[in-house]
Amino acid sequence: MDIKSTGSRKKLRSKLSIYNDVVVGHVFAAPFILGFVCFSLIPIWMSLFYSFTDYSLGKKEAIFVGLKNFAMLYNDEIFAKSIYITLKYVLISVPLKLIFALFVAVILTRKSRMVAIYRSVYYLPSLIGGSVAVALVWRQLFARKGLFNVILEGIGMDRINWFGDEKMALYPLIFMAIWQFGSSMIIFAAGLKEIPMTYYQAAAIEGANGAKKFFYITLPYLSPIILYNLVMQTISAFLTFTQVFVITGGGPNNGTMLYALNVYNQAFKYDKMGYACAMSWVMLILMTLITLVIFKSSRFWVIDDSEA
C-alpha cells in the first residue's frame, strides 16, 4: 500500500470521526434538524397536498379534486366573513396595542425605584392573558350584568348586549388584545434604554420640548423595534384562537369567526381536512403578503442605526 492511499484513508477517517466539526455540529443540531423535518417540512408538504384533495379522518384515502377546495372557498360566505372579521380585528387591535405599549414605555422611563415595579404591573395582563382562566373572566366582565355594563349604566348610558349583538361581539376581544400590550412595552423599554442620553441633552440645549424630542429622537431611534413589534404582533393577532374559542366560540351569527377558529372548526368539528388545509394555505399566503407589505413599507419609515 502506498503512502498516498493511507493518507486519503486517514483523511476519510478523520472526516467520519465523531470529533470532526461537521459531525459534531450535526450531532448537536440533530434535535432541531429532526424536528424541523418531521414537524415543519413534512407537515407543510402534506398540507399543500391535502389542500388539493377531499380528505377526512374517516376516509382511507384522499381523493384528488384539483382546485375544487379553493373554488369552494371563493363561494363560502362564512370564509369571506371570517377574513373580513380577522382583518378588522388585526387592523384595530395591533396599532392601538403598539401605541399603548410605546406610550407606557415612554412614561415609565423615569429614574425611580418604583418604575420596575410599575412596569411589571402593566406587564402582568400580557403574561396571563393567553390563559383560559382570564378568557373566562373576560366573558364574565362583558356579560349582560357584567362589570362593563355596570360602568356604562353608572355614567348614564344604556347597557350593551356585547355577546348577543353581532356588531358588538368583536370589541371585547379587541379590547382584550389591546389590554395585553405588556410584552411589546417591555421590548420598547429595552430599546429606549439604548438611546444615548446625549441626544436628549443636545436637543434640550437647542430648546426642544418634550413632544419634539419624542418625534425627532425617540420615534426614529425606535423605528426598527416598532417594525419588529408590528410584524410579531400582526402574526400573533392573525393566529388568535384560545380567547375567541373560549369567550364567544365564533358567535353570534359568526360575528367573531376569526380565521384560526374557522380553520379549527372546518378541520376538527366538520372533519373537512382537505378543505381546512386549503384554508390554512390561503392564510399563509395572506399573512406572507401582509408581512411583505410591512417590510417593503419599512423603507420609508424605519431609520437604520447606521444612518441615525
Next chain:
Amino acid sequence: MAEKKIFRKILYHTYVVLTGFIMIYPVLWMISGSFKDNSEILRGTLSLFPSVVKKGNYATGWKGFGGITFATFFMNSLVVASISTLGTVISSSLVAYSFSRIRFMGRKFWFTCMIATMMLPSQVIMIPQYLIYYRLHLVPGYVPLILPCFCGQAFFIYQMMQFMQGIPRELDEVAKIDGCSKYGIYSRIILPLLKPAVVTTVIIQFYWTWDDYMGPLLYLSRPQSYTASIAIKLFADSGSSTDFGAMLAMSTLSLVPVFLIFLFFNKHLVEGIGTTGLKG
C-alpha cells in the same frame, strides 16, 4: 421650585398607580370573585370585597366533574409542563451550542431554517401534524404535546445563542488545549455558564405549556388525562347553571404557578423578553 417638583412627582406616581390598578383590575376581580357567592357575581358588582366571604368555592370547585377532582387535572398539567420544559432546555441548548460555537458545513442553512420556523404560522402545520400523530395512533395521548419540545424551540435557541456570544471564546480555547472535546466544552463550560439563559427558558416555557389550550384541546380526549386549562373550560360550560364562584376559584388556582413565576422570577422574564423579543 422644589415644591412644584414634588407636586409633579406625586401627580406622576398617582397617575401611574391608578392606571396600573385599572390594568390589573380584572385579575383582582377574579381573585375576589372566587370568594363571592354565585348570586353576587351574577348581579354584577364593581366591588372587590365580597359582601359575604364564601370560602366554600374552592372546595366545590376542587371536586371537578365526572368524579375526577382538580388534583388530577393540575397533576396532568404539571407533568406535561415539566417534561416539555426539560426537553426544551436540553434540546435548545444543544442546538444553540452547535449554531454559535461550531463552524460546520450547513450551519448557515439550518440557522436560516430555524429563523423561518419563528415566522411560520403554527396553524398551517397544525392539521397535517394532527394527521401524522393520528396515523401513528398517538391520538389521544400526551406524546404530541411533549415530543416537539425535545426538538428545540426557535425562540429559546436564539435567546441562548445571544447569551453564548457573551461567553468568552478563550475559555473554549483553553479547554481545547487541555484536551477537551467539543462535547466536553459543552457540558463542562458552556452549560454551567448558560444558567441565567436556562432559567429564563425554564420559566417562560413552563408557563407557556401550563397555559396552553389548543394542544390539549386537539390531543386529549379522556377526562382523566385533561390538563387544567381544558378542565376549567369544561367546568365553566358544564350544565345549565354554572357555579361562577367555583369557576373563578379554579381559575385563580390555575394561575398560581404563573403568579409565583411573576413574583420570584420577574427580572428574568423582563430581561428575556427585552433582550430577545420573546412574545409574552
